[in-house]
Amino acid sequence: MIDFGMTVRIALRALRVHKLRSLLTMLGIIIGVGAVVAMVSVGQGATAQVTQRIASLGSNVLQVFSGSSASGGVRGGAGSMQSLTLDDARAIAPVCPDVAAVAPIVSRGAQIVYGNQNWFTSVTGTTPEYLDVRSWEIAQGDMFTEDDVDAGTKVCVLGQTIVDNLFPDEDPVGAILRIGNVPFTVVGVLAVKGSDQDDIILIPVVTAMRRLTGRTNISRIMVSAVNQKRGDAAQEQITELLRSRHSIRNSEDDDFTVRNMADIASAVQQSSRVLTLLLASIASVSLLVGGIGIMNIMLVSVTERTREIGIRMAVGAKGRDVLLQFLVEAVVTSLLGGLIGILFGVGVSQLIGLLAKWNTPMVPGAILLAFIFSAVVGIFFGYYPARRAANLDPIEALRYE
Amino acid sequence: MVGNVITVESASKTYKVGETEVRALRDVSITIPSGQFVAIMGPSGSGKSTFMNLLGCLDRPDSGSILLDGIDITNLDRNERAGIRNKKIGFVFQNFSLLARTPVLENVELPLVYAGASAAERKERAQDALTRVGLAAKINNQITQLSGGEQQRVAIARSLVNRPSLILADEPTGNLDTRTSIGIMAIFQRLNREGISVVLVTHEPDIACFTMRTVMFRDGRIVKDELVAEPRSADAELERAA
Numbered sequence: 001m002i003d004f005g006m007t008v009r010i011a012l013r014a015l016r017v018h019k020l021r022s023l024l025t026m027l028g029i030i031i032g033v034g035a036v037v038a039m040v041s042v043g044q045g046a047t048a049q050v051t052q053r054i055a056s057l058g059s060n061v062l063q064v065f066s067g068s069s070a071s072g073g074v075r076g077g078a079g080s081m082q083s084l085t086l087d088d089a090r091a092i093a094p095v096c097p098d099v100a101a102v103a104p105i106v107s108r109g110a111q112i113v114y115g116n117q118n119w120f121t122s123v124t125g126t127t128p129e130y131l132d133v134r135s136w137e138i139a140q141g142d143m144f145t146e147d148d149v150d151a152g153t154k155v156c157v158l159g160q161t162i163v164d165n166l167f168p169d170e171d172p173v174g175a176i177l178r179i180g181n182v183p184f185t186v187v188g189v190l191a192v193k194g195s196d197q198d199d200i201i202l203i204p205v206v207t208a209m210r211r212l213t214g215r216t217n218i219s220r221i222m223v224s225a226v227n228q229k230r231g232d233a234a235q236e237q238i239t240e241l242l243r244s245r246h247s248i249r250n251s252e253d254d255d256f257t258v259r260n261m262a263d264i265a266s267a268v269q270q271s272s273r274v275l276t277l278l279l280a281s282i283a284s285v286s287l288l289v290g291g292i293g294i295m296n297i298m299l300v301s302v303t304e305r306t307r308e309i310g311i312r313m314a315v316g317a318k319g320r321d322v323l324l325q326f327l328v329e330a331v332v333t334s335l336l337g338g339l340i341g342i343l344f345g346v347g348v349s350q351l352i353g354l355l356a357k358w359n360t361p362m363v364p365g366a367i368l369l370a371f372i373f374s375a376v377v378g379i380f381f382g383y384y385p386a387r388r389a390a391n392l393d394p395i396e397a398l399r400y401e
Numbered sequence: 402m403v404g405n406v407i408t409v410e411s412a413s414k415t416y417k418v419g420e421t422e423v424r425a426l427r428d429v430s431i432t433i434p435s436g437q438f439v440a441i442m443g444p445s446g447s448g449k450s451t452f453m454n455l456l457g458c459l460d461r462p463d464s465g466s467i468l469l470d471g472i473d474i475t476n477l478d479r480n481e482r483a484g485i486r487n488k489k490i491g492f493v494f495q496n497f498s499l500l501a502r503t504p505v506l507e508n509v510e511l512p513l514v515y516a517g518a519s520a521a522e523r524k525e526r527a528q529d530a531l532t533r534v535g536l537a538a539k540i541n542n543q544i545t546q547l548s549g550g551e552q553q554r555v556a557i558a559r560s561l562v563n564r565p566s567l568i569l570a571d572e573p574t575g576n577l578d579t580r581t582s583i584g585i586m587a588i589f590q591r592l593n594r595e596g597i598s599v600v601l602v603t604h605e606p607d608i609a610c611f612t613m614r615t616v617m618f619r620d621g622r623i624v625k626d627e628l629v630a631e632p633r634s635a636d637a638e639l640e641r642a643a
Contacts (some may be wrong), residue, residue, distance in 0.1 A: 317488020
């Protein structure tokens with residue numbers, strides 16, 4: 001019985017003899033493994049990115065939107081009906097036990113002007129409880145108060161992005177800027193949250209209704225549940241309350257929509273997981289194609305080396321020695337391809353991570369799996385040619401020219 | 402113990418080529434004592450190649466029996482025959498049949514690889530075999546760097562390395578010029594004097610005259626089997642030519 005190290009040496013020599021051919025044979029495996037590794041890594045990075053964004057929004061947050069209007073068969077889409085009022089928002093907290101905090105939202109895009117700087121952003125009219133709902137802190141100065149809300153005071157709290165753009169080298173607290181044409185006093189600055197949620201400006205909700213929208217209804221209500229698990233319960237309680245407040249009969253549809261961030265988060269995660277799986281399985285098709293390439297070249301190699309096989313058999317190589325030799329050659333080819341593919345895949349995923357400014361983690365499980373899979377491809381597609389070599393008749397093989 | 406290295410009793414072999422049956426060997430019986438140097442002769446199609454395949458444990462007879470070194474090799478399976486070839490037989494072929502792109506030493510080591518010898522033992526025995534054929538200096542050369550005669554000597558070294566009971570040489574001088582051929586025969590004669598049995602296929606009487614016994618095949622039968630009255634010495638021929 002021939003020893004294994006010797007078999008590997010013979011295989012490596014055979015691969016060296018036809019360098020270009022070996023490389024081309026490996027290419028299928030390189031691309032397959034590389035694609036699987038890169039896809040999984042980028043997919044995980046994307047999922048993590050989305051999850052992080054949603055988490056920073058607050059995974060226990062629910063949003064209540066006004067429903068869609070329908071007039072003469074034309075449906076306006078979510079929010080078109082303007083059915084939510086400030087009183088709806090104020091009614092929620094006292095009667096819904098699983099609700100922790102409630103913030104009404106009135107939002108509208110506006111040009112912000114300070115000195116010779118200006119910036120367009122979405123202005124959010126809300127109450128101080130907004131900070132509780134979003135678990136957000138004030139970094140500098142103070143949040144405006146309930147009194148400011150009731151009185152419709154012209155004060156505002158800025159996100160860091162606004163500060164960076166309008167007050168490059170100045171303390172914003174106490175400054176007076178204009179939203180549209182209305183002057184507002186800056187009372188505070190929000191802590192940095194990242195993923196550009198800092199491009200925000202908060203003002204009292206009543207001020208927003210009077211000065212910006214000129215309407216008596218609000219855009220939506222943001223609610224935080226006591227914890228993520230109670231999100232569904234809070235959703236039911238809010239739905240029940242608003243149906244009774246809006247006098248909706250049992251047979252009628254809601255004139256509002258409650259969206260649960262936890263649901264959205266899991267839906268997004270689910271879909272990106274499915275996408276990753278899909279991409280990885282498409283990539284693994286190329287592993288299969290690579291395997292067929294190996295089988296093809298191994299068959300050519302067996303035919304080309306019929307004489308060599310004959311010589312080896314004449315001096316005493318048994319069937320399994322020849323089988324092992326060609327099998328090892330196929331596996332060495334596919335494993336070498338797999339190794340190069342892993343390096344290639346990691347390189348590509350790091351590059352994508354660099355360009356997209358994501359973290360694309362190396363996934364040891366995927367790398368291991370790709371490596372094992374390429375070995376299995378080698379064994380599977382190498383077996384038939386190796387078997388063919390092992391079953392050659394030594395007399396015929398020796399006579400082969 | 403001086404016994405018979407080969408005992409063949411009424412061996413027959415028939416091939417099917419398409420529809421027609423070719424009776425390659427018909428009832429051949431022969432014994433070859435240990436230490437003999439035998440030439441097998443005959444025109445192509447006479448059955449000598451088939452006979453060599455049987456002796457070399459590459460094939461099985463349809464009927465009859467073959468003993469090699471006292472072992473019945475008639476009905477061994479593929480793997481058992483590979484084992485016998487590995488331990489008992491050394492092959493030398495007309496076209497040298499060496500592995501190209503493989504150094505001389507590794508070519509000679511090949512039978513020992515399949516015998517499972519350690520790397521150190523393989524190297525020592527291969528060096529020894531190469532010394533015996535006068536190629537100690539070419540150990541690290543590539544096969545392609547050697548002349549035809551040298552390549553055939555590497556093949557002889559390979560056939561020696563597993564210390565076989567029998568060397569089977571199939572037209573070993575067929576691709577070589579006369580002078581080189583005599584050199585190869587000198588090596589066979591020397592090995593034979595050291596006690597190794599050699600069976601050599603040739604169709605050249607000039608080569609057969611260096612052996613002790615000539616066996617003539619025709620139409621699958623042995624038609625002539627006689628001792629060579631006075632075997633010529635290849636060493637003496639070489640000296641005379643020089």
